[in-house]
Amino acid sequence: MMTGSRPDWLRVPPDLNALAPRLWPRSARRDPDGVVSVGGVAVTEVAHRFATPAYLFDEAEFLARCAEFRAAFHDFDIFYAGKSFLCKAVARLVAGAGLNLDVCTGGELAVALAAGFPAERIVMHGNNKSAAELDRALRAGVGRIVVDSFDEITLLTELALAAGVRQTVLVRATVGVRADTHSHIATAHDDQKFGLSVTSGAAAEAVRRILAAGVLDLAGLHTHIGSQIFGTGEFAEAAHRAVALHAEIAHEHGVALPELSLGGGFGIAYVAPHDPVPPGVLAERLRTLVAKECAELGVAPPRLAIEPGRAISGPSGVTLYRVGVLKHLPGLRTYVGVDGGMSDNIRPPLYGGVYTAALGNRTSTAGPMLSRVVGKHCDAGDIVVPDEYLPADLAVGDLLVVPNTGAYCRSLSNNFNHVPRPPVLAVADGQVRVIIRGETEDDLLRLDVG
Incomplete structure (x- = not known):
């Protein structure tokens, strides 16, 4: 039954049992019985041992993507954006892969x-860092702090003087580029909370204040235009404007800043029409552009940096759910209720994130059924997969697997309706281990001291 409205890009797949390579970890397979495995671990085994929902984290996929960025951007500094997904195990993988780390909070x-x-090897971001967070960063010896306001420059100067240390900083420059992405994740236009405007002159004034502070070592500029961006045009325009400011600083102060961070935001393929730029292509375009701009402006090219997060962690994760209810709405679609939802993946209701899903515990010869995968929470926006064709014989008790949930799903997870957050299970070489344990109701009640 193929009824109901659907987005223009959604097409009935030729094989409902296939796992499209661009949308799944490279280790994803179906065995002869039709069971999906990731990292050599069958999802049926995960469901039996750990229950559902559960996040699966493919360590080999994560490390492969670290290596791909390291090879493509071999002459850049690469900071993994920890906000996409961070835990102790991931931090150790990043360190071992030779990447640096970007953090945003204490x-x-x-x-x-x-x-x-x-x-x-840590750079610390944040638009409203507290005195305690900055002091801890100073005393820990964090390599770079990205200053985001005049108030922060004043506060950081006072703290550095009190601690008797010097601190290397970058200025977050808002370059006035509106990225083609959701408004909640576009971060380089002037009318938003991040950074110091290039257009208004605030970024240039921040440079003057830092140079005058005496205890802050200005290493360069930082830009970030947003997230889930597929083209290179916005990155190119941001780089153009940042290099222009870099040149102005050199001419005004006689200071050749050694670094320029172009941020992150590189998109991934959540659904079939998404077509992300390969890291090698992106690297070549950015290095060529910056070299050309610097040559034209007569300044030495700075060392470049990037901050990929989603592009590394996103495809490294999948989420496993169990179907609990089916509601067939004639002429519309079938609502497939699973045992998780917006507490473990708030991206669809928060900023229109789209995902795909596949039957995980068996194959099917049934025809396609237009479906919407929804969660168990008391909210109409509790949607996990807005639109997908699933087998018409989908049944209560079946397992669904949603790929590309490694970025921002665990990071943005919550306890809406007092639902405990799922575990994160690392899978590799047929083995599974807990890297973040699942919460229990006892965990929730432990915080409730009233």
């Missing part, structure tokens, strides 16, 4: 330090 910094990540 909590993320605490995880990195607890994992033994070298502080000098």
Whole structure:
């Protein structure tokens, strides 16, 4: 039964049992019985041993993507964006892969330090860092702090003087580029909370204040235009404007800043029409553009940096659910209720994130059924997969697997309706281990001291 409205891009797949390579970890397979496995671990085994829902984290996929970025951007500094997904195990993988780490809060910094990540390889972001967070970063020896406001420059200067240390900083420059992405994840236009505007002159004034502070070592500029971006045009325009400011600083102050961070935001393929730019292509375009701009402006090219997060962690994760209810709405679609939802993946209701899903515990010869996978929460926006064709014989008790949930799903997870958060299970070489244990109701009640 193929009824109901659907987005223009959605097509009936030729094989409902196939796992499209661009949308799944490279280790994803169906065995002869039709059971999906990731990292050599069958999802039926996961469901039996750990229950559902559960996040599966493919360590080999994560490390392969780290290596791909390291090879493509061999002459850049690469900072893994921990906000996409961070825990102690991930921090250790990042360190071992030779990447640096980007953190945004004191909590993320605490995880990195607890994992033994070298502080000098950490860059700390944040638009409203507290005095305690900045002081901890200073005393830990964090390599870079990205300053985001005049108030932060003043506060950081006072803290550095009190601690008797010097701190290397970058200025977050808002370059006035509106990325072609959801408004909640576009971060380089002037009318938003991040950074210091290039257009208004605030970024240039921040540079003057830092140079005058005496205890802050200005390494360069930082830009970030947003997230889940597929083209290179916005990155190119941001780089153009950042290099222009870089040149202005050199001419005004006689200072050749050694670094320029172009941020992250590189998109991934959540559904078939998504067509992300390969890391090698992106690297070549960015290095060529910056070299050309610097040559034209007569300044030495700075060392470039990027901050991939989703592009590494996103395809490394899948989420496993069990079907609990089916509601067939004639002329519309079938609603497939699973045992998770917006507490473990809030991206669809938060900013229109789209996903695909596949039957995980068996194959099917049934025809396609237009479906919407929804969660168990008391909210009409509790949608996991907005539109997908699933087998018409889908039944209560079946397992569904949703790929590309490694980025921002665990990071943005919550306890809406007092639902405990699922575990994160690392899978590799046929073995599974818990890297973040699942919450229990006892965990929730432990915090309720009233």
